Amino acid sequence: MALIFIGKEFQYKDFLQTYILKEYKTDKIYFYENLEFDIEKIIKENSQLLIVSNEKLYSTISKIVATLNDDSLEVKEAQLIPSKSILYEKNSFLIELNNTVINVLKYIDYLPAILLKDSEYYKLHIFNYDKDTAELFVKPIFESFNMSYTIYENEGGWCEIVISNLNEMLLKQLRGFIPHIIISNNIFEYLKERLESNNKKITFAESCTGGLIASFLTKISGSSNVFDGSVVSYANEIKSKWLGVDERVLEKFGAVSEETVQQMLLGILEISESDYAIAVSGIAGPSGGTITKPVGTVFIGVGDKFGKFVVERLQLSGSREEVQYKTMMNAIRIFLNFSNLI
Structure with missing residues (x-):
């Protein structure tokens, strides 16, 4: 796991580094003034990555991560973030990219939630429907349970639904419409x-x-x-x-x-x-x-x-x-x- 600070100001904010390291333990810390570095290489070398960005570069990083994940940006929590984000809060989103879990945060005058430390989630795999058809079935069910979810077509051409907790009644209703749902965070x-x-x-x-x-x-x-x-x-x-x-x-x-x-x-x-x-x-x-x-x-x-x-x-x-x-x-x-x- 690694920690990246992007923005010239972060080199001088010792209190911020100390605070984050209390929540996120790592000895691999990188400082960059801008985006002139090989972010893809760092992603490949780490199973977990926490990126703290200044306000100016946050949207650019979101776009880069989305592009690397063959993804697009959507408005969630009044911010543009990748549509495949697993979890998100204001100024913070969590996404999985080729088996690396990445949490991108925007720091202005406070630190938003570090989602990596609470990143328990579940993947539901649907093989027999495309994304639009699957969403027609699942959206009303999730809304009836007042549960948020993220749905997308992954790199293998099947649908994944990411949720933050399992609910047996919800799963029962989902399986009533889509019988063959796989629950697994790792398809292998x-x-x-x-x-x-x-x-x-x-x-x-x-x-x-x-x-x-x-x-x-x-x-x-x-x-x-x-x-x-x-x-x-x-x-x-x-x-x-x-x-x-x-x-x-x-x-x-x-x-x-x-x-x-x-x-x-x-x-x-x-x-x-x-x-x-x-x-x-x-x-x-x-x-x-x-x-x-x-x-x-x-x-x-x-x-x-x-x-x-x-x-x-x-x-x-x-x-x-x-x-x-x-x-x-x-x-x-x-x-x-x-x-x-x-």
Whole structure:
């Protein structure tokens, strides 16, 4: 976790630093006079981040965080903040960005609430409705319980609803309209638990994601019960030699194709003897795109040991890292729908 002060005046406010450190313990403290620093790098290096900004730069930081999260700004509590904010109060909002929880505060003459220390929240995942349709069902229910919520479509293409507390009666009513609601703050933890409870195993054949899916799953304690290993088949030669992808398929259709991903699936299922598999291949960029397969073109396949499989083509946007992350999240969406583990 880290603490960032943005604004020249904060270097001289010792009382403010002392006050914040009583509430938020960290030895990683940064001071910047303006926004000429790599905020994205700091976000990636920390699981929690508290940013204290002066009034002048607060809205700019809000816009930067929203952009990094493929998000837009909305007016909440008389301020423009990212629409995906999990919690918010006047001059303070909390948001999750690629597994980093960020609290941005605006300091004028008092310090607003530090939401990180009280950041308990719950995520409800909805896979079978788009955001607008889901909100038609859930909005009246939340209003009847006088509960606030945040709803958005995440990087994997499914809806998430973030709430600050669980209410069993509310959940019962929600499930009356939307039967399959997942409650989990970490979708990989849910994936592990569902596979484990069904005594199933999964493996991956990753190309453009470079092992990202395996990395996220193995962050979960006990993942060894459902995951033995995977293959990062970046080069065509490895796709062919390790996974058995036919060289003629690679030559005719290319590494980024439905045909190649299908054979990657069959190959990884054969060598791993797993119950399920996910295979991905794509062009993460910033170079490598063509007219027919521009940057962001991704093929995702999921299959099982009985020979059933599906392959989807997606056109994703964003930086190289964003395309890789979106590929991983879409792979989880496609797999959960395919396997009926929702």
